[in-house]
Amino acid sequence: MTEPGPIRRLLSQVPEVPTQAEAERGLRDVLDDPTLQLLWLDHDGAYLGADDLPVALEDQPAGRAVTPITHEGRTVGALVHDPQLRETSSAIDEVAAVIGLAIEKDRNNKELGRQRDLLEAIGDGTPALLCIVFADGRILGEGLNRAGHELVGATSHEELAGRVFWDVVVAPSDRAEVKRVIELVVAGDEQPERVSRWQSVDGPVPVSWTCELIPDVGPSPMYLISGLNVSELERQAQELRDSRSRIVLAADGERRRLERNLHDGAQQRLVSVSLSLRRVEKNLATEPEAAAEVLRAASQELVEAIADLRELARGLHPSILTERGLRPALRALGERAPLPVTVQADVPDRLPEPVEAAAYFVAAEALTNAARHAQATSAVVDAEVTGGMLTISIADDGHGGAAVERGTGLRGLNDRVEAISGQLIVTSDASGTCVTATIPV
Numbered sequence: 001m002t003e004p005g006p007i008r009r010l011l012s013q014v015p016e017v018p019t020q021a022e023a024e025r026g027l028r029d030v031l032d033d034p035t036l037q038l039l040w041l042d043h044d045g046a047y048l049g050a051d052d053l054p055v056a057l058e059d060q061p062a063g064r065a066v067t068p069i070t071h072e073g074r075t076v077g078a079l080v081h082d083p084q085l086r087e088t089s090s091a092i093d094e095v096a097a098v099i100g101l102a103i104e105k106d107r108n109n110k111e112l113g114r115q116r117d118l119l120e121a122i123g124d125g126t127p128a129l130l131c132i133v134f135a136d137g138r139i140l141g142e143g144l145n146r147a148g149h150e151l152v153g154a155t156s157h158e159e160l161a162g163r164v165f166w167d168v169v170v171a172p173s174d175r176a177e178v179k180r181v182i183e184l185v186v187a188g189d190e191q192p193e194r195v196s197r198w199q200s201v202d203g204p205v206p207v208s209w210t211c212e213l214i215p216d217v218g219p220s221p222m223y224l225i226s227g228l229n230v231s232e233l234e235r236q237a238q239e240l241r242d243s244r245s246r247i248v249l250a251a252d253g254e255r256r257r258l259e260r261n262l263h264d265g266a267q268q269r270l271v272s273v274s275l276s277l278r279r280v281e282k283n284l285a286t287e288p289e290a291a292a293e294v295l296r297a298a299s300q301e302l303v304e305a306i307a308d309l310r311e312l313a314r315g316l317h318p319s320i321l322t323e324r325g326l327r328p329a330l331r332a333l334g335e336r337a338p339l340p341v342t343v344q345a346d347v348p349d350r351l352p353e354p355v356e357a358a359a360y361f362v363a364a365e366a367l368t369n370a371a372r373h374a375q376a377t378s379a380v381v382d383a384e385v386t387g388g389m390l391t392i393s394i395a396d397d398g399h400g401g402a403a404v405e406r407g408t409g410l411r412g413l414n415d416r417v418e419a420i421s422g423q424l425i426v427t428s429d430a431s432g433t434c435v436t437a438t439i440p441v
Contacts, residue, residue, distance in 0.1 A: 153201035366394035374398025
């Protein structure tokens with residue numbers, strides 16, 4: 001049988017009372033009435049015998065007397081006894097008064113037991129770390145709940161009972177600060193929630209915790225320390241910081257790439273056209289045929305410069321995506337890909353612009369990786385909207401090896417998708433790679 005926990009022990013201050021059967025047996029002996037019955041009145045207004053079965057007062061045998069048992073003006077039970085007891089002894093009235101008090105105590109004990117069970121179930125069921133300590137920091141016997149035991153790796157209450165909280169639960173680096181805060185609370189100073197390192201079986205973990213006085217629980221003051229392991233929150237916060245840094249770096253890198261491409265491509269062609277037009281202006285009157293040839297060359301340079309600019313614009317945001325939506329843009333992407341691509345797109349004509357852009361660039365990056373790095377011979381792009389979510393997956397038959405952590409391209413896609421509350425999953429092995437993005441629409 002499990003021993004009572006700290007909350008049960010804190011509340012179990014009511015003296016023990018005899019059971020109904022014990023009280024009934026004792027009254028039969030004292031009052032010399034072997035058929036006496038002690039009945040307790042339950043919350044539903046039914047009288048119960050010592051066997052917990054209902055008893056109807058009106059069905060009692062003839063010749064039996066019924067004496068109500070009251071406590072503070074309320075009927076709490078009844079005695080069914082020999083009527084001569086009332087005529088020959090005043091003890092029946094004294095017994096009724098004592099038993100009334102006993103019944104009330106029993107009810108209180110049962111109610112407290114239900115409350116203790118509920119509190120213990122909550123304490124052991126909560127993910128919060130709960131610990132009850134005395135003013136000097138010593139841990140109460142069974143004072144750490146299940147989550148606390150699992151954190152520190154304790155297998156029994158005896159391992160921690162009587163030991164100082166900050167010495168066995170808190171990481172060495174933070175013990176002095178935790179001790180100082182608890183001492184301030186003991187001195188009556190309210191302290192705000194703070195984060196300290198607690199010692200776990202896997203090493204120190206960050207815990208956000210508070211310490212408060214538990215009022216009116218016993219002769220010695222006790223304090224409840226409640227904490228929450230915030231390791232996952234810190235990991236997510238760090239990942240968010242890293243993601244923002246990657247986005248800034250990616251934006252800077254993209255600006256440099258655009259500047260380089262403009263300088264080496266369209267800008268050089270436009271400069272060449274400008275010089276050619278000056279030559280034409282200078283020689284048009286004296287060398288018309290040569291000027292015409294220069295104009296033809298300049299015209300071709302302009303055509304190529306326009307093509308370069310269109311290619312750059314497509315890399316920024318393809319016009320077909322802006323003008324016609326995701327489905328035509330994916331089909332155009334598949335047609336331009338350097339490997340055979342099957343596109344299956346069951347999506348509405350238009351989706352929110354950030355969703356369309358994220359899905360498009362996921363497909364573009366995945367197809368580029370399939371051709372450039374995985375030596376794939378074919379790929380399938382599948383997009384559909386169900387249940388308010390857009391799911392787009394790109395599967396290829398390459399040699400695998402793709403992972404978000406290994407390349408800036410997929411990592412950038414992951415950041416883009418997560419920025420609009422989506423999720424990117426990459427599975428890759430020797431049979432191929434599948435990149436799947438799920439995005440709320």
